[in-house]
Amino acid sequence: MQDNWEREALNQLLQAGIKEQRRSRRWGIFFKLLGFGYLFVVLALVMGWIGQRTSEDVNRGPHTALVNMDGVIAVGGEADIGVIAQGLRDAFEDSRTRGVILRVNSPGGSPVQSGQLHDEILRLRKENPKIPLYVVVEDICASGCYYTAVAADKIYADKASIVGSIGVLMDSFGFTGAMEKLGVERRLLTAGENKGFLDPFSPMNEAQRAKAQEMLGEIHQQFINVVKTGRGKRLANDPDLFSGLVWSGERSVKLGLIDGLGSVDSVARDVIKAEDVVDFTPQPDYLDRLAKRVGVAAASSLGARLEAQLR
Template identity: 80%
Template sequence: MQENWERQALTDLLQAGIKEQRRARRWGIFFKIIGFSYLFLLLALVLGWVGQRNLEQTARGPHTALVNLDGVIQAGGEGDIGVVAQGLRDAFDDVNTKGVILRVNSPGGSPVQSGQLHDEMLRLRKAHPAIPLYVVVEDICASGCYYTAVAANSIYADKASIVGSIGVLMDGFGFTDTMSKLGVERRLLTAGKNKGFLDPFSPLNDTQRAKAQEMLDEIHAQFINVVKEGRGKRLVDDPELFSGLVWSGEKSVKLGLVDGLGSVGSVARDVVKAEDVVDFTPQPDYLDRLAKRMGIAAASTLGSRLDLQLR
C-alpha cells in the first residue's frame, strides 16, 4: 500500500514537470516569434522596405523624375494629394532631376484638394525655375484632375485620352416620395432655417436650390479662371471649353487644352532629354493604408449629405 502511494506520487510529480516544460516551451516559442517579428520590422524600416522610396534612386545620374496621380482626388483616398505633393517635393529636391513628369489618370474629385495640389505645383515651379514640370495623361484627365494639370509647364496626352470636363457638379438623391409610400415620417429639428440644407429626406425648396446653384456657379467661375491663367493664349476661343464636355487627346491639342501627344517615355526622351526615368511616388506602408481607410470611412459618413466634386 505504501509502495503504491509513493509510486503514484512520483508519477504525478513527473507528469506535472513534463506539463510545466511543455508550457514553458510554448511560451518560449511565442516570445521568440514576437522578437523575430520586431527585429524584421525594424530591419524593414531601416532598409526602407516599408513606406520608403528606394534610396538608390537618389544615387543615379541625370534623370527624369516621375510621380503618379491615380484615382479620384480626395484626402486620404487613392488620389491623395498629400502623397502626390510629397513625391513632387522629393523629385524637385533631387540634385540629378532634369525634369519632372506628373503622370495622371483621374476623373477628378474634390475641388479643394485639386486646388491645393495645383497651388503646390506652382510653388515648386517657382522654387525650382530650372526644372520643368510636365503632365502626361494616360486614360483620363477630367475636371479636378485638369484643374491640377494646368499648373504644369506643358501637358501631353495620348490621342485617345479623355480630357476636359471643366465644370462642377453636386449630386445626391431624394427619398421624400418613397418615405410617404412607406408611411415613414421624417422628424428633423434644426436651429437655423437652412441647417437642413440638401437633406435627402426633406423636399428641396426653390430657395435652397438657388443657393446651391449659386455656389456651383461660383466654383465653376474659379475653375475657369484657373484654366485661363494656366493655359493662356494656347486656348482657342470656344465657350464649349467650359461647358463640362470632354474631348479626345487629339482634339484637345487643337483646342489648346493639351500641348502635344506623347507618353512618359517620349516626353522624358524627346522633351526633358533625360531618358532614364526614376519613380518618386511614395509607397505607403500597411499601417498607413489601414489608417487611411479608417479616415476615408469617417469622411464618407460626414460628407454623405453633400457631395460636391469637380468631375
Template identity: 65%
Template structure:
C-alpha cells in the same frame, strides 16, 4: 453509508477534481498561446520597422544620377485617399528637392474629385515651379484627366496626352437624391428641427426649397468661375475657346490638342527621353512600404484575435 455508495461518492469527487484541473490547464494554455502570439507579433513588427528603415536609408534618391522624376495621380482626388493633396504634394516636393531631377512628370489618370484638394495641388505646383524655374513640370495624361484632374493639370508647363485620352469636363456638380415620394408611399413623416432657416440645406427627405436650390446654383457657379480662371491662367494664349469648352464636356486627346487644352501626344517615357532628355525615370510617388503594411496587418490581426478571444470568454 454502504461500501458501494462510498465508492461512487469518491469517484464523483475525483471526476470533478479532474475536470476542474483540465479546465484550469485549458485556460492557462489559452493565455499562454495568446501572449506568445502577442510577443511574436511585436517581434515581427520591430524587425519589419528596422528592415524598412535600413531599406529607406540605403536607397536615397540623392545618390541617383540625372533623371526624370515621376509622380502619379491616380483615382478620385479626395482627402485621405491615394490621390489626396497631401500625398501628391509630398511626392512633388521630394521630386523638386532632389538635386539630380532634370524634370518632373506628373502622370494623371483621374476622373476628378474634390475641388479643394485639386486646388491645393494646383497651387503647390505653381509654388514649386516658381521656386525651381530650371526644373520643368509636365503632365502626362493616361486614360482620363477630367474635372478636378484637369484642374491640377492646368498648372503644368505642358500637357501631353494619348490620342484616345479623355480630357476636359471643366464644370462643377452637386448631386443627391430626393426621397419625399417614397416616404409618402410608406407613410413616413419627416420631423426636422433646425435653428437657422437654411440649416437643413437641401435635405433629401424634405420637399425642394427653390431658394436653397438657387443658392446652391450660385455657389456652384462661383466654383465654376474659379475653375475657368485656373484653366485660362494656366493655358494662356494656347486656349482656343469655344462656347462649349467650359460646359462640362470631355474630348479625345487629339481634339484637346486642337482646342489648346493639351500640347502634344506623348507618354511618360517619351517625355523623359525626348523632352526632358533624362531617360532614366525615378518614381517619387509616396507609397506605403511593405514594413508599414506588415505592421498594420499584424496590428489588425492581433486586435482581431484579442477581440475573438474575449468574445469567446464572455459568451
C-alpha cells in the same frame, strides 16, 4: 511462430511511429521557416528595405523624376495631395533631376484639394524655374485632375485619353415620393431656417436650390479662371470648352487643353532629354497599414466577444 509474429508486428508499429515523428518534425520545421520568412518580409516592408529607391537609383546620373497620381483626389484617398506634393518636393530637391513628370489618371475629386495641389505646383515651379514640370495623362484627366494639371508647364496625353470636364456638380437623391408610398413621415427639427439645406428626405426648397446653384456657379467660375490663367492663349475659342464636356486627347490638342501627344517615356526622351526615369512617388507607410490592420482585427475580435457575451 506466434512470438515471431508478435515481434514483427511490434517492430513495424515502432517503425511507423518513428516515421510519423520524423514526418511531424519535418513539417514543424517547414512551418517555422515559413513563419520566419513571413515575419522577415513584413519587417522588410516596415523598415523600407523593399520598394524604396536606393542611393544607386537616385544618384546614377541626370534623370527625369516621376510622380504618380492615381484615383479620386481626396484627403486620405487614393490620390492624397499630401503624399503627391511630398513626392514632387522630393523630385525638385534632387540635384540630378532635369525635369519632373506628374503622371495622372484621375476623374477628379475635391475642388479644395485640387486647388491646393495646383497652388503647390505653381510654388514649386516658381522656386525651381530651371526644372520644368510636365503632366502626362494616361486614361483620364477630368474635373479636379485637370484643375491641377493646368499648373504645369505643359500637358501631354495619349490620343485616346479623356480630358476636360471643366465644371462643378453637386448630386443627391430625393426620397419624398417613396416615403409617401411607404407612409413614412419626415420629422426634421432645425435651429436656423436653412440648417436642413438640400435635405434629401424633404421636398426641394426653391430658395435653397437657387443658393446651391449660385455656389456651384461661383466655384465653376474659379475653375474657369484657373484654366484660363494656366493655358492662356493656347485655349481655342469654343463655347463648349467650359460646359463640363470631355474630349479625346487628339481633340484636346486642337482645343488647346493639352500641348501634345506623348507618354512618360517619350516626354522624358524627347522633351526633357533625360531618358532615365526615377520614380519619386512616396511609398505606402507599411507600419501605419500594419497598425491599422492590427487595430481592426483587435476591434473585430473584441466586438465578437462582446456579442457572444450578450447572447
